[in-house]
Amino acid sequence: MxxxxxxxxxxxxxxxxxxxxxxxxxxxxxxxxxxxxxxxxxxxxxxxxxxxxxxxxxxxxxxxxxxxxxxxxxxxxxxxxxxxxxxxxxxxxxxxxxxxxxxxxxxxxxxxxxxxxxxxxxxxxxxxxxxxxxxxxxxxxxxxxxxxxxxxxxxxxxxxxxxxxxxxxxxxxxxxxxxxxxxxxxxxxxxxxxxxxxxxxVARHAYRIETVTPLARGVVELVLAPEGKGIEHEAGQFVYLTPLDETLTAGHGEEHPYTIASAPGDARLRIGIKDLGDASHALLGVTPGTRVLVEGPYGEFYGRRFPERDRLWLGGGIGITPFVGGAREIAERGLAGGRVHLVYLANGPDRAYYLDELEAIGARVEGFTVTPHFYRELGPLTEAFLREHCSDFTEREIYLCGPPAMNAFLKRLLADQGIPASRLHSEVFDFL
Ligand SMILES: Cc1cc2nc3c(=O)[nH]c(=O)nc-3n(C[C@H](O)[C@H](O)[C@H](O)COP(=O)(O)OP(=O)(O)OC[C@H]3O[C@@H](n4cnc5c(N)ncnc54)[C@H](O)[C@@H]3O)c2cc1C
The missing domain is CATH 1.20.120 (Four Helix Bundle (Hemerythrin (Met), subunit A))
Structure with a gap:
């Protein structure tokens, strides 16, 4: 291919x-x-x-x-x-x-x-x-x-x-x-x-922050409600978010890209934010009720690539957010096409922010499987782990999202199994 x-x-x-x-x-x-x-x-x-x-x-x-x-x-x-x-x-x-x-x-x-x-x-x-x-x-x-x-x-x-x-x-x-x-x-x-x-x-939509829910140390989920006509998105897309809260310690009026973790069709946007610098750190303490501007959506992480095929999703750290959006879509609409196996890479159970919700979706929807992999217990992900939990992983379309070092490691691991680059679809949360 x-x-x-x-x-x-x-x-x-x-x-x-x-x-x-x-x-x-x-x-x-x-x-x-x-x-x-x-x-x-x-x-x-x-x-x-x-x-x-x-x-x-x-x-x-x-x-x-x-x-x-x-x-x-x-x-x-x-x-x-x-x-x-x-x-x-x-x-x-x-x-x-x-x-x-x-x-x-x-x-x-x-x-x-x-x-x-x-x-x-x-x-x-x-x-x-x-x-x-x-x-x-x-x-x-x-x-x-x-x-x-x-x-x-x-x-x-x-x-x-x-x-x-x-x-x-x-x-x-x-x-x-x-x-x-x-x-x-x-x-x-x-x-x-x-x-x-x-x-x-003219191209930014006004939203109000409804809730700020802590998910783990240094990670929150914001729920944004549109003030007027909101945006329509597909799973895995992202927006530029500009907070207008003047009491923020940093990032007021600055636009930053964040993945939409809500299901398409949900008028409210859910955004998981990890403290990775001054602006994202400030957002952890943003006051509910304040306004943000949203521009987008952008990207095509899932695109329209062979939805009928079985897929393997590998998400790590805050890079789990496109898969959370994908899983929430599956929870609402069921599986459109092949089976999906999500391997959630986290340092430990305390850093697997969305695991409970994802496992609950896995228990409800046939064909959607969730397997956590904890680095502190198991070390780096191995081919043996993948084969044990998803025996046909080399045959699947593979989607990766995580920190740059994790993405590079996974691409090497998968290439060593003879998986062609054309079957790997990845997003790195870094534009430079
Ligand atoms: C497509 C995409 C989707 C993302 N989705 C999420 C998400 O769902 N949750 C999440 O917590 N983070 C996400 N990020 C990362 C998030 O954009 C950065 O963490 C945030 O912009 C950092 O800003 P800062 O001022 O806190 O940190 P800084 O110290 O300024 O930057 C930390 C890192 O983020 C990069 N960065 C900073 N500002 C921007 C910008 N405006 N555009 C692109 N890169 C930037 C820098 O190059 C640097 O590597 C995503 C990034 C991209 C590109």
Missing amino acids: RRYPKPGDIALVVALLVPLVVALPRLGWPGAEGAGAWLGWIGRTTGILGLAMLLLAAAVSIRLPGMDRWFGGLARLWHLHHWLGFGAFILVMIHALALGLAAVSLSLEVAVVTLFPPLSHAAVWFGWLAWLAMVIFLAPTFDFFGRPHYQRWKRLHLVSAAALVLGLGHALLLAGETALWWLLGLAGLAAIAWRKLVSPR
Whole structure:
């Protein structure tokens, strides 16, 4: 079984290649003209591709509920956004280097003037300023600088709008064909304007926190009731939650992604929250009755992948929440398709927050089985444990969600059993 490209992937590749294809007749083919001509050609093509990538990276950051599914969910779309931005940066570096080296083949003086002409050559200086803006907003993403503070990094990302405008100025002054650049530029800038200015005002739904139920140390479940028309979701999807409680010690007015743990069709949203940082810690003490804004839903953890097949769900820590939503759906609507076996990975019974409810659903619904695995008693999950409790696990569609280290461990364990990556579906609660 193969993973097929999503419709959004194909649209992205087309949008990326069109500016290059349109420009190719103007760029010509260096053929046997020598190294200098080739370097000039490489410099120009990488410039075109690099700018197209930068503008598309901005365009795909638009975040519209439903649109992320064209790309396989928002987490995957963020990875595409990340790689487009990174690819743009590398291509822009090659662009400048290749054009400089092409000019060196004439003379060093020509090379210096090509790269650093008098200030009146606005096009080139727009290019350098765009590059500088890219360095500023991309630098914190490189591991070299350590892990960036998420909210500071997001604010710094606004500099990308300057890179877009300057890069566009560079292209419009130099390129023969401007209509496409206008189109891509507008798509990128419109996406940023939507995210920062329009969406916070029109795309968020008001909810009120009804209850805050402690589930374990550092873990609560919030129940949110819609004030007006709420959202409709599928199991395993997530929302961006913005608390408006001004008495919170952190995270007031900040949006954070959380999985919806309630069954689809339930107008109230249930959200399990674990203390993983300052904003989530503050939410543990949020006052019932206060308001939050909810944007979404996003993601397609379960997607529409072969519901008729038997499934194995492996959930650990707070990564159990998409499976809680899935189990609550099964409790209300019964099993739609194959059997489901949930292995709940927790350090011990005290950390298996939802186990009682999940086991009660397992006792009621035939074909839905729940097996806890406690790390403190049994150590890491093994193939033998899986085979003992779910003998046909290698034949099933497998869904994983947990901390990054757990996901990586499970993927290795399952790959060692010869399970192809195409049958593993995973979500990591981390976008960077
Ligand atoms: C798809 C998805 C679903 C999630 N579902 C749940 C859930 O059901 N329950 C739960 O407790 N947690 C969930 N999380 C994790 C939750 O979003 C983070 O714990 C929370 O944002 C941390 O913020 P903080 O300020 O408390 O901690 P910080 O110290 O700021 O961050 C801790 C970690 O969370 C990441 N993070 C912080 N802010 C964001 C953000 N706005 N977007 C993406 N990542 C961020 C950081 O990269 C860091 O790795 C989910 C995350 C994702 C991506």
